Amino acid sequence: MENFLLNTPELIALRKDLHKHPETALKEKNTAKRIISFLENYPPDDLITEVGETGILAIYNGKAKGKTVIFRAELDALPIQEVNTFDHQSVYAGVSHKCGHDGHMTILCGLATQLHVNRPETGKVVLLFQPAEENGKGVVRIVPDMRFRALEPDFIFALHNLPSYPKNQILVKNSTFTCAVNSIIIKLKGKTSHAGEPEKGINPALALAEITASFLGQMQTDISQPDFCLITPIYSKMGSKAYGVSAGRGQTHFTVRSDSNEQMKIIEANLENTATAIARKYHLDIKISWTQSFHANENNDEAVDYVRQAAKNNDFELIEKEFPFTWGEDFGIFTKLYAGAMFGLGSGTDTPALHNPDYDFPDDIITTGVAIFHQIAKQITDAH
Numbered sequence: 262m263e264n265f266l267l268n269t270p271e272l273i274a275l276r277k278d279l280h281k282h283p284e285t286a287l288k289e290k291n292t293a294k295r296i297i298s299f300l301e302n303y304p305p306d307d308l309i310t311e312v313g314e315t316g317i318l319a320i321y322n323g324k325a326k327g328k329t330v331i332f333r334a335e336l337d338a339l340p341i342q343e344v345n346t347f348d349h350q351s352v353y354a355g356v357s358h359k360c361g362h363d364g365h366m367t368i369l370c371g372l373a374t375q376l377h378v379n380r381p382e383t384g385k386v387v388l389l390f391q392p393a394e395e396n397g398k399g400v401v402r403i404v405p406d407m408r409f410r411a412l413e414p415d416f417i418f419a420l421h422n423l424p425s426y427p428k429n430q431i432l433v434k435n436s437t438f439t440c441a442v443n444s445i446i447i448k449l450k451g452k453t454s455h456a457g458e459p460e461k462g463i464n465p466a467l468a469l470a471e472i473t474a475s476f477l478g479q480m481q482t483d484i485s486q487p488d489f490c491l492i493t494p495i496y497s498k499m500g501s502k503a504y505g506v507s508a509g510r511g512q513t514h515f516t517v518r519s520d521s522n523e524q525m526k527i528i529e530a531n532l533e534n535t536a537t538a539i540a541r542k543y544h545l546d547i548k549i550s551w552t553q554s555f556h557a558n559e560n561n562d563e564a565v566d567y568v569r570q571a572a573k574n575n576d577f578e579l580i581e582k583e584f585p586f587t588w589g590e591d592f593g594i595f596t597k598l599y600a601g602a603m604f605g606l607g608s609g610t611d612t613p614a615l616h617n618p619d620y621d622f623p624d625d626i627i628t629t630g631v632a633i634f635h636q637i638a639k640q641i642t643d644a645h
């Protein structure tokens with residue numbers, strides 16, 4: 262690790278400060294300010310702010326022309342009440358960093374301290390701090406921004422910390438890293454009637470039951486199979502607590518997961534057809550909509566090779582993951598547009614799971630995160 266000296270206490274202080282002052286998706290104004298004020302101590306050649314509302318681009322130019330590589334971190338926290346009582350406990354009720362985005366931002370800031378001292382030899386390295394990862398509303402605001410477009414990156418990378426894997430392990434996978442996730446909302450409209458004369462109305466109860474049974478029957482929970490598909494009931498509602506009235510309306514919501522974007526389209530069409538046929542059978546009107554959609558994150562082979570090589574050069578433990586993760590990640594939109602890779606950074610077998618109220622990003626993996634990004638950047642931008 263030549264030329265690699267980190268001011269770890271400074272980074273840990275930043276991480277804890279970010280943790281203490283979390284902001285949810287698209288409200289990350291003070292978080293962005295905090296990052297900008299950190300970066301001003303390690304000034305990039307270009308600092309572009311308010312990208313996709315609260316996003317930041319910090320650009321470190323090389324000495325000669327070459328490739329552009331982007332590293333991404335997320336700015337947003339979650340609407341979860343923290344139960345931890347340590348000094349850096351969230352000061353805002355009902356909001357906390359439970360996905361470790363405070364740690365991911367800190368890792369990018371650590372990379373900034375390295376790039377400030379040693380500019381890339383060629384090309385440019387860009388740090389992207391992106392808003393609203395958790396609800397999928399961030400990337401769709403970044404990608405159309407002309408200041409982002411103009412970068413035309415050759416590669417884009419992101420890491421996610423992974424509890425339940427040993428600290429500092431690097432997890433890689435070719436092709437799909439995280440699943441496509443989409444959520445379906447089905448609204449049925451029949452006709453209310455007197456509860457004593459249900460035959461005079463159209464009650465959606467049976468249709469809701471049949472849709473649920475049929476959807477769950479279309480699941481393939483074995484991720485090694487090509488038609489892998491998870492369909493999870495999320496919410497349903499019917500009628501009201503008026504005991505003299507036979508329900509005339511109902512709705513049911515499911516999340517759907519697949520390990521390929523192509524397969525996802527087929528599943529979506531199947532589910533829509535199934536629900537429509539059942540509604541028709543019971544003479545119900547049906548409205549179908551989709552929400553919180555995430556593309557599968559499909560890694561580029563060359564980009565994953567850079568991660569592998571970087572892990573090897575730094576003697577980090579490298580794990581080849583066999584199957585994709587079943588969570589959704591909006592990084593999938595970046596890897597659809599550019600050659601890129603997302604990889605995992607183990608955050609400890611004893612660390613609570615992501616989105617759990619007692620989760621906290623472990624500071625002792627910051628150095629590994631900075632080192633691997635730094636190494637990837639060098640591999641791409643060092644003069645050959």
Ligand SMILES: [Zn+2]
Pocket residue numbers: 359360395615616
């Ligand atoms: Zn999350």
Ligand SMILES: [Zn+2]
Pocket residue numbers: 335360361362394421
């Ligand atoms: Zn996350």
